[in-house]
Amino acid sequence: MKIDVKKVAKLANLPLTSDEEEKYSQQLSKILDYIEQLNKVDTSKVEPTYNVSGQKNIQRADEIGECQPQNDAILNAPQKKEGFFSVKKILDNE
Amino acid sequence: MNNITILTLAETLKGLKEKKFSEEELNNAYLEKIYNLNKKLNIFLEIKKNARGIPAGIKDIISTKNIRTTAGSKILSNYIPPFNATVVDRLLKHDVSIIGKTNLDEFAMGSSGENSAYGPTKNPWDVTKVPGGSSAGSAAAVAADLCVFALGTDTGGSIRQPASLCGVVGLKPSYGRVSRYGLIAMASSLDVPGSFTKSVADARLILDWIAGPDGFDSNCAHLEGESKPKPREHSLREASFRGVRVGVPKEYFEKGLDPKVEKIIKDAINKLEELGARLVEISLPHTEYAVATYYIIMSSEVSSNLARFDRVRFGSNREDFGAEPKRRIMLGTYSLSSGYYDDYFAKAAKVRTLIKKDFDEAFEKVDVIVGPVSPTVAWDFGEKMKDPLMMYLSDAYTVPASLAGIPGLSIPCGFSDGLPVGLQILGKFMDDEAVLSVGEAYEQATEWHIKKPQL
Numbered sequence: 355m356k357i358d359v360k361k362v363a364k365l366a367n368l369p370l371t372s373d374e375e376e377k378y379s380q381q382l383s384k385i386l387d388y389i390e391q392l393n394k395v396d397t398s399k400v401e402p403t404y405n406v407s408g409q410k411n412i413q414r415a416d417e418i419g420e421c422q423p424q425n426d427a428i429l430n431a432p433q434k435k436e437g438f439f440s441v442k443k444i445l446d447n448e
Numbered sequence: 449m450n451n452i453t454i455l456t457l458a459e460t461l462k463g464l465k466e467k468k469f470s471e472e473e474l475n476n477a478y479l480e481k482i483y484n485l486n487k488k489l490n491i492f493l494e495i496k497k498n499a500r501g502i503p504a505g506i507k508d509i510i511s512t513k514n515i516r517t518t519a520g521s522k523i524l525s526n527y528i529p530p531f532n533a534t535v536v537d538r539l540l541k542h543d544v545s546i547i548g549k550t551n552l553d554e555f556a557m558g559s560s561g562e563n564s565a566y567g568p569t570k571n572p573w574d575v576t577k578v579p580g581g582s583s584a585g586s587a588a589a590v591a592a593d594l595c596v597f598a599l600g601t602d603t604g605g606s607i608r609q610p611a612s613l614c615g616v617v618g619l620k621p622s623y624g625r626v627s628r629y630g631l632i633a634m635a636s637s638l639d640v641p642g643s644f645t646k647s648v649a650d651a652r653l654i655l656d657w658i659a660g661p662d663g664f665d666s667n668c669a670h671l672e673g674e675s676k677p678k679p680r681e682h683s684l685r686e687a688s689f690r691g692v693r694v695g696v697p698k699e700y701f702e703k704g705l706d707p708k709v710e711k712i713i714k715d716a717i718n719k720l721e722e723l724g725a726r727l728v729e730i731s732l733p734h735t736e737y738a739v740a741t742y743y744i745i746m747s748s749e750v751s752s753n754l755a756r757f758d759r760v761r762f763g764s765n766r767e768d769f770g771a772e773p774k775r776r777i778m779l780g781t782y783s784l785s786s787g788y789y790d791d792y793f794a795k796a797a798k799v800r801t802l803i804k805k806d807f808d809e810a811f812e813k814v815d816v817i818v819g820p821v822s823p824t825v826a827w828d829f830g831e832k833m834k835d836p837l838m839m840y841l842s843d844a845y846t847v848p849a850s851l852a853g854i855p856g857l858s859i860p861c862g863f864s865d866g867l868p869v870g871l872q873i874l875g876k877f878m879d880d881e882a883v884l885s886v887g888e889a890y891e892q893a894t895e896w897h898i899k900k901p902q903l
Binding site (some may be wrong): 357362363365366367369370374376377378381382384385386388389391392393395397400401402403404405406408409411414422426427428429430431432439441 | 470526527531624634638663666667668669677705734736737739740741743744753755757759760761762763764765766767769774778781782785792794795796797798799800801802804836837840851852853876877882
């Protein structure tokens with residue numbers, strides 16, 4: 355199984371060095387080869403399982419409760435400004 | 449009192465109540481051991497000097513208010529949670545204190561403890577061997593008597609496997625029995641917090657303390673209907689052990705299992721029969737697909753959960769992820785990407801249904817299922833680090849129960865070449881009590897759990 359490591363790294367927002375690209379290309383191909391065995395299983399009449407708890411749409415009353423103070427919430431932010439998270443601009447034109 | 453640190457949680461509580469020692473003496477005894485041994489074993493990433501409370505180790509992927517929580521990663525090397533995980537809050541209400549944060553494979557990804565950005569933890573039984581993973585430090589801490597008990601998390605075996613390799617009791621409760629709130633998420637449909645203890649009774653007590661809804665984890669909620677956890681009186685606890693139906697899956701004794709480990713597990717199963725259990729041979733036919741299924745589902749969820757580390761709210765740059773998180777983010781992103789989703793993620797989710805169905809059918813005939821936790825005893829450092837697939841295959845007996853969400857216990861059941869072997873006991877979804885009852889019956893009839901490593 356060949357995997358386009360550059361493309362996947364871009365989708366994953368994961369900067370990789372060329373050494374890493376090489377290494378992951380080999381390792382992931384081997385892992386994907388192993389995973390190929392799932393094709394031996396007939397799942398044509400099987401529903402997928404995404405969650406095993408059997409719970410869905412848990413609801414609660416919409417009540418005001420305690421919440422994290424603003425300063426605590428941004429305590430770990432690498433960059434902050436006037437009590438807010440500071441983020442990079444993502445749009446080129448305003 | 450001498451040897452305070454060998455006491456179980458139940459014995460420690462009794463000793464305190466009877467004033468055989470004070471909380472200060474208790475804490476000092478453990479701190480002294482930590483100062484003597486932590487450098488050698490690399491168990492604690494952070495040590496807290498308390499004079500009060502029952503000292504517990506907390507896996508460093510579980511949020512602790514105002515105590516650095518790194519997830520074993522460079523990316524969170526300075527992260528100080530502003531809140532406690534529910535499991536931590538619940539322990540604190542029972543007079544537990546945090547003696548330290550335990551080392552782990554980065555973001556709980558690994559089966560040997562070697563993937564920590566802060567160096568590997570050593571196995572207290574032989575410091576040249578891995579302790580297992582990912583809850584490496586929590587397992588080693590309890591084995592070396594550096595805390596009364598420890599919390600860990602189990603996504604594909606991360607409590608049961610290191611418990612087996614370090615010779616302590618490890619409980620992965622049913623998925624949804626214990627709130628995940630405050631765990632740094634790895635794979636959300638699989639993550640379960642649980643305990644490492646010196647006895648099965650301790651595991652039961654801690655489950656009692658930490659289980660139940662908190663309003664912050666929708667998968668941890670009591671509901672009317674089939675998924676409601678069984679009331680205690682329906683469990684095996686009150687019943688006699690005689691006649692308990694113990695399933696032995698033939699797929700757990702096929703190729704890959706070390707013959708010495710196999711012999712020890714079979715002896716343990718025979719012991720259960722001697723104690724009155726009825727052995728039933730069963731089949732879990734999709735076991736061979738569990739590792740492939742698990743690695744697709746888990747890594748897909750990992751790639752989604754770890755997207756939050758974008759250097760906006762916390763943490764450093766994404767380059768700072770270690771090799772294993774990067775590998776899993778890549779595998780997961782690939783499995784979920786357009787054109788591959790149906791062949792990988794959706795396919796694995798369907799095979800997961802079949803794996804779960806294997807268990808459902810088996811539990812119509814038996815009360816618990818037993819087998820090995822790990823195909824081998826603890827291995828040498830570096831042995832599987834160059835070959836990720838080889839490392840993944842060591843999870844073959846633990847990932848099926850994770851995919852099905854059922855409870856699993858590892859209890860000490862012998863030694864091979866001086867290294868501990870654990871017996872795995874699996875139960876029906878939400879019937880954690882059955883697993884504990886069978887574990888306790890075995891524990892009371894054997895002395896493996898009181899053996900200690902020479903350090």
